[in-house]
Amino acid sequence: MSLPFDSVAILGAGLMGRLMAVTLARSGCKVDVFEAGSADAEGAAARVAAAMLAPLAESAVAPVSVVRMGQHALSRWPELLAPLVQPVFFQREGTLVLWHRQDATEATRLARVLANTGAQVPELAPMQSVDARAIATLEPSLGQRFAQGLFLPGEGQLDNRALLASLLASLEASPRVTLHWQSPRAPSDFTPGAAGQPDWVIDCRGLGARPQWNALRGVRGEVIRVHAPEVSLQRPTRLVHPRYPLYIAPKPGKLFVIGATEIESDDMSPASVRSTLELLSAAYAVHSGFAEARIVEIAAQCRPTLPDNLPALRLPQPRVLQINGLYRHGFMIAPAMLDAALEVLTLGHSPLAKRFGMQTQDT
Template sequence: MRSLLPSLDSPLSIAILGAGLMGRLLAVRLARDGHRVQLHEAGGPDAQGSAAHVAAAMLAPLAESAVTEPGVVRMGQHALARWPELLAQLAEPVYLQQEGTLILWHRQDAADAARLQHTLQRTQHAVQGLPALQALDGAGVAALEPAVAGRFHQGLYLPGEGQLDNRQLLAALGATLQQLGVDLHWHSARAPSDFSPGTKDQPDLVLDCRGLGARAHWRQLRGVRGEVVRLHAPGVTLQRPTRLVHPRYPIYIAPKQDHLFVIGATEIESDDLSPASVRSTLELLSAAYAVHPGFAEARILELATQCRPTLPDNLPAVRAAQPRVLEVNGLYRHGFMIAPALLDVVMELLQTGQSPLASRFDLSLQMAS
């Protein structure tokens, strides 16, 4: 890897393509370390074209182990420790909560819940350091989350998991980039082929973090569509992210500040960015109402669709397909949960030419031969 990438031993000129979550994190870190950073983004500073703008930003490695591999779970563990450190360095405050995850189900879905519990227990045996999940009866559910008392008679509590406010974070990263003097190029779509890194008047290094914007270059990428509704529900108080087990539409409800709730579930193999369907919207809202009837009087602030950049194995990858160009992609539905781990892997590669963390995370490092 060292033969393909320049060393960070002295200040470099670095071009970063894509100002979603990964691009912003890398730009802040590299600028703070004294490098000259230019950031190119096809959209505007609000990041509306990125998957990160729509996401619920849950930090739930054990909960997500139901749909991913142990390496991603380890990345999530790493991120839970790293996010407080990263947020403390930003120019603006960002909401971060680590009150665990609550999983609920109705009696008729007990068999699905039992299968999920078995999967989570298997993960705990495979990945060291995860807090033990706790099985709850009705009284335990009521004590942990009084707002749903009497409606659910069983549940699972996953301690230590968390969430943050995705849009506050993107804005805080943007403000920090300005504070650090990063050369920001909005509405400036660029590809690695637009640069000749290492030559006169060109950057020393290009980092490609464009997500689905890199499909023409990384042809294995595909979009996985998700639909998310944002509600303002003054009549609902939930203390932590809550997930509902259901055979057709399992949902998550992520409570943010000031009675704002981000609710999602759908995962469709499509890069279609048209508005949400009536069926998906009804299922999301019906499931939310099943968790708490107070959602009936909530106000719909936004119904958004976005596609997550996904590789064939649904796992992230870092590759150097050509000299002085490093690509980070395939964060799928786990962007906020794994981004700090990927940040630290990239920094190891640039600083030493290798990454022990990548091995710990079972992360694919693809290098040109």
């Protein structure tokens, strides 16, 4: 990729900031990354995530534009992971959606939604209805516990923390990158294009950008990481429930990420007893082996979200690009946001963003 500029300052070293920095540095750009926190991304929403790449499954709560971005990402992630200096767990073994008999009505409604999404986005692999025997073939450890389910082929996941660590290692190994930790910056701290200044400022601060983008709000999510040697699941599994759509994402080393909660709040306090009990009891209802699991971590974080729950690119002033609003879909849509942003930086506009139904905003 040929760039029409030589240097950038990237604000924020979460998922988008690290992806953007690695990509631009590999294209020959001088990159300075400014992060308010430390190198371990403790304040990033990406650190507290299941990192599922499930565009059809997410269409239960997401519009078609996000589904198309997620489909784009499924093929892009292997390309983005390949040059990193450390390997990152990535799989495309599909998503299994299950329900208990009392929730069959809710499952029927969900199946209609997914079928409608498939009709609008035909490039998605068609969902498959599965019976108890097929479920047992896909996930032998579940036995005959579930009579019916849905299988969504081709969907995937990755290891979010391994990815953040590998992106960091790649940045540290690059002679074109300078990392500034404990160094909060705002776009107003720069005069991009002036002598001695970066050619562009790219703002990837998530909720840290609220002083400049007051439409942003936090949507709280809670996840539990457990070590469960007695549980064998080959792929992300979702449980249909009338109140909370539980997911269980298996990671390497018999680690499982369990989540479901989504609360309209930017409260960053620890997870509540109620939500913790609900998540763990629902996981136990999927697989009894979770009874002997060991809780590794219970974490809460707020995702940066715009009023329409959709991501956006914004050019508030010349040579300043803001990327924000990835909401609960961060890992699923980050490659699409990256590619659209690169088009804005190189072409001045993004055909890809238009194809996804995402307009670049000028203010």
